[in-house]
Amino acid sequence: MQKKSKREGVNPIKWLMTPPLSLKESEKQKSILLNYLHLILLVFLLSALTLVVIINPPESPRRTEYLILITILTVFIGLAFQLNRSGHYLPSAVVTVFSAIAGPWGSILLDPLILKGDFVPLTYVTVSVLLSSILLTPLTTIILAACQSVGLFLVAKFSPGNSALDWPSFLAFIFITFILNIVANFINRKDMEQIDRQHQLLKISEADFREASVRDPLTGLFNRRYLEETLKREIKRAEREAYSLGIIMIDIDHFKQVNDTHGHAAGDAFLKEFGKMLKDQIRQYDVVCRYGGEEFVLMMPGISLDFAIKRAESLLDKTKALRILYNENVLESVTISLGVAVFPEHGSTGEEVLRSADEALYLAKKAGRNRAWIFKENDPLDLVKDTSPA
Numbered sequence: 001m002q003k004k005s006k007r008e009g010v011n012p013i014k015w016l017m018t019p020p021l022s023l024k025e026s027e028k029q030k031s032i033l034l035n036y037l038h039l040i041l042l043v044f045l046l047s048a049l050t051l052v053v054i055i056n057p058p059e060s061p062r063r064t065e066y067l068i069l070i071t072i073l074t075v076f077i078g079l080a081f082q083l084n085r086s087g088h089y090l091p092s093a094v095v096t097v098f099s100a101i102a103g104p105w106g107s108i109l110l111d112p113l114i115l116k117g118d119f120v121p122l123t124y125v126t127v128s129v130l131l132s133s134i135l136l137t138p139l140t141t142i143i144l145a146a147c148q149s150v151g152l153f154l155v156a157k158f159s160p161g162n163s164a165l166d167w168p169s170f171l172a173f174i175f176i177t178f179i180l181n182i183v184a185n186f187i188n189r190k191d192m193e194q195i196d197r198q199h200q201l202l203k204i205s206e207a208d209f210r211e212a213s214v215r216d217p218l219t220g221l222f223n224r225r226y227l228e229e230t231l232k233r234e235i236k237r238a239e240r241e242a243y244s245l246g247i248i249m250i251d252i253d254h255f256k257q258v259n260d261t262h263g264h265a266a267g268d269a270f271l272k273e274f275g276k277m278l279k280d281q282i283r284q285y286d287v288v289c290r291y292g293g294e295e296f297v298l299m300m301p302g303i304s305l306d307f308a309i310k311r312a313e314s315l316l317d318k319t320k321a322l323r324i325l326y327n328e329n330v331l332e333s334v335t336i337s338l339g340v341a342v343f344p345e346h347g348s349t350g351e352e353v354l355r356s357a358d359e360a361l362y363l364a365k366k367a368g369r370n371r372a373w374i375f376k377e378n379d380p381l382d383l384v385k386d387t388s389p390a
Helices: 012-017 025-055 061-085 089-110 120-135 138-158 167-213 224-241 255-262 264-281 305-320 350-366
Strands: 245-252 287-292 295-301 336-343 372-374
Touching: 025 061, 025 089, 025 120, 061 089, 089 120, 089 138, 120 138, 120 167, 138 167, 224 245, 224 287, 224 295, 224 350, 245 264, 245 305, 245 350, 255 264, 264 287, 264 295, 264 305, 295 305, 305 336, 305 372, 336 350, 350 372
Parallel strands: 336 372
Antiparallel strands: 245 295, 245 336, 287 295
C-alpha cells in the first residue's frame, strides 16, 4: 500500500501562513500577520502587473519600466516572505517596508510623467508608513514619515508640473495620513504590549495553578496526586534502566495526642517542621510527599534495600531529636513508624510497592510503633523485619 503524504489533506495556504514552532507565542502572532500582508502585497503587485500590460501598449516605454519595477518589488516581497517563514521577522519586516518605499520613488525615477502632474503613484508613499506602523516601532515610523514628507516637499518645490497640481492639498492629505498611521502605531504597540503582559500573566497563573495542584498547602511538600503520577513514571524508568526504587511510608505516632493536648495549630506547626526535616534529608532526585493526614511517603529512585533501611533508621533518629517550639513551649518528643518496600522485590507496579510499604507500616505500628519494618512476601511467620534501634 502506498504511504500517504504527511501534507495530504492540509490546506496549502494555512501551511504557508504557519510560523516556525521555535518562535514565542507573541512572535508567532506577528509572524502570521506579516505572512498575510505578504500575500496581500503579492496579489496587489500581480494585479498591478496585469493592469500595466492591459493599459499600456506593447511599444510603450512606460510599460517596460513599470514591468521591471513591479518584477523587482515582487522579488523583494518574495524574499521577505521567505525570511519570515524561516523565523527572521525583523529582517523580513524591514525588507517589506523598504519595498513599499522603493515602489513610488522608483516610479518617480523611471516615469517622467509623474513630475509633470501625474501624481497618482505618489499617493503610494503612504503604504510604506502604514506598513511601518504595523510592523516596526513608533520611532521608526516617525523617522520614515518625516523622510517621506521631506521628499514630497522637494518634489513639489522642484517639479516642472507643480502648477498643474494642488500640492498644498495633496501634501496636507499625505501629512494627515502619516499622523493617523503614527497614532495607530502607538495604539497598536500598547495593545500588543498589553496582550504580551496578559499572556505572561496567564502562563504564570497556569504554572502557579499547576504547582498548587501538586503541593500540600500546609507543609509545601508534594501531595498524593503528584506521588501517584510520578511513581508511575519512575517505575517505568526503573524497568527500562534496570535499577531499584525504594519507598518509605511514614506515620507520626500518636499525632492525635499533639492536637488534643496543644491544639490543632500546634499540630500544624509540628507538621510543617516535620515536613521541613524530611526535605532536608532527601537527595536531589528523591520525592517526599504528604500522603494524607500525618502520613508521608519518601520515594527514592536508584537505591537498594539495604540503603533504604539505613535511610529509615536515620529518619527515626532525626525525628527523635526534633524539637519544635510553639508559643514558646517545646512540644514533647514525637516518634514515627515506617514501612519499607523496594521495587522490584516487593511489587512490579507502583501501586504494589506502595501497598507493600503500607502493609509493612501497619505491622510496624501494630508491633509497638517507633520502628521501621521491611515488607517480606509469602512469609507469614516473619513478614517484616524490625530495624529500629535496640
